[in-house]
């Protein structure tokens with residue numbers, strides 16, 4: 633299959649590109665190379681005859697039209713987005729432009745291309761979204777996000793993703809575009825940009841800096857190893873039912889403070905400090921405005937209908953991730969110089 637992946641130089645997109653190439657697919661990576669992109673994530677596939685790169689911005693309709701019609705993909709997997717909640721609080725406009733208008737541009741490019749090919753049944757537009765569109769859950773293990781949970785986004789990031797999900801559904805209902813959607817919980821693993829909780833914790837710990845935990849650290853997230861997410865996404869694009877959405881999650885709920893303490897314990901073992909524990913560096917900081925209390929995913933539909941199961945436990949995945957950061961300073965060190973990295977964002981409104 634020839635797959636056009638948008639955002640393929642980002643964290644999850646690059647995992648999708650690497651996995652798709654390893655499975656024999658042809659991949660066209662369309663990416664604008666924003667601050668969050670890193671082409672080094674794709675070093676292992678860059679020389680493959682099945683890999684093509686197009687630097688293009690999904691806000692640029694003409695550029696998107698050109699890439700789609702020139703490469704004639706069998707499927708589009710749309711991951712390009714502004715993805716950092718804290719940045720969305722300080723600068724929501726980029727999120728509206730890329731996540732909403734950019735998705736609109738891609739839908740229109742896909743619709744025009746699909747129509748020009750005679751509307752083949754086999755074409756797929758796969759929109760990759762987040763569990764954050766469902767809002768915030770109370771701390772009750774019986775309550776989980778299902779595919780039928782009403783949308784209730786509460787940050788500029790999640791609102792822009794929710795809007796894009798609605799556009800994708802509308803393009804299916806109105807124009808018949810063969811779409812599939814997926815909403816996933818928090819990903820973690822290698823190549824995670826060093827502004828997100830897990831890499832920040834690891835890198836601040838070994839850098840001797842405070843480990844910032846928002847509020848009282850009680851906010852709960854469900855964590856999924858990024859390669860398990862990439863595997864689920866390829867399953868959805870190949871076998872998902874048209875018009876359907878699939879929730880994807882690891883079944884690994886942890887409060888932020890539990891997660892940070894676990895990372896500190898792994899680091900204490902793998903790179904012990906001269907004295908004390910990395911946990912001594914934990915510092916509680918002002919909470920994020922509108923910080924959602926809990927996300928938890930019911931992933932039974934994708935497990936039941938598509939036979940997906942995650943392969944990596946949270947314990948193994950966190951250990952692999954810490955080891956990867958300890959062994960890949962040449963990857964993360966330059967990224968720490970990028971604008972806004974290492975700075976507290978989204979604090980004041």
Ligand SMILES: NC(=O)c1ccc[n+]([C@@H]2O[C@H](COP(=O)([O-])OP(=O)(O)OC[C@H]3O[C@@H](n4cnc5c(N)ncnc54)[C@H](O)[C@@H]3O)[C@@H](O)[C@H]2O)c1
Nearest residue numbers: 639641642643644664665666668669689690712713818819
């Ligand atoms: N990270 C998570 O835990 C998570 C969980 C669920 C869903 N998602 C969704 O998965 C997708 C990928 O997330 P990620 O964490 O890999 O993001 P990321 O920020 O690491 O990567 C985003 C990529 O998109 C590119 N991009 C941004 N704006 C663009 C534009 N205007 N035109 C073209 N390319 C552009 C960037 O250059 C970057 O390579 C996003 O849609 C996000 O909403 C992420």
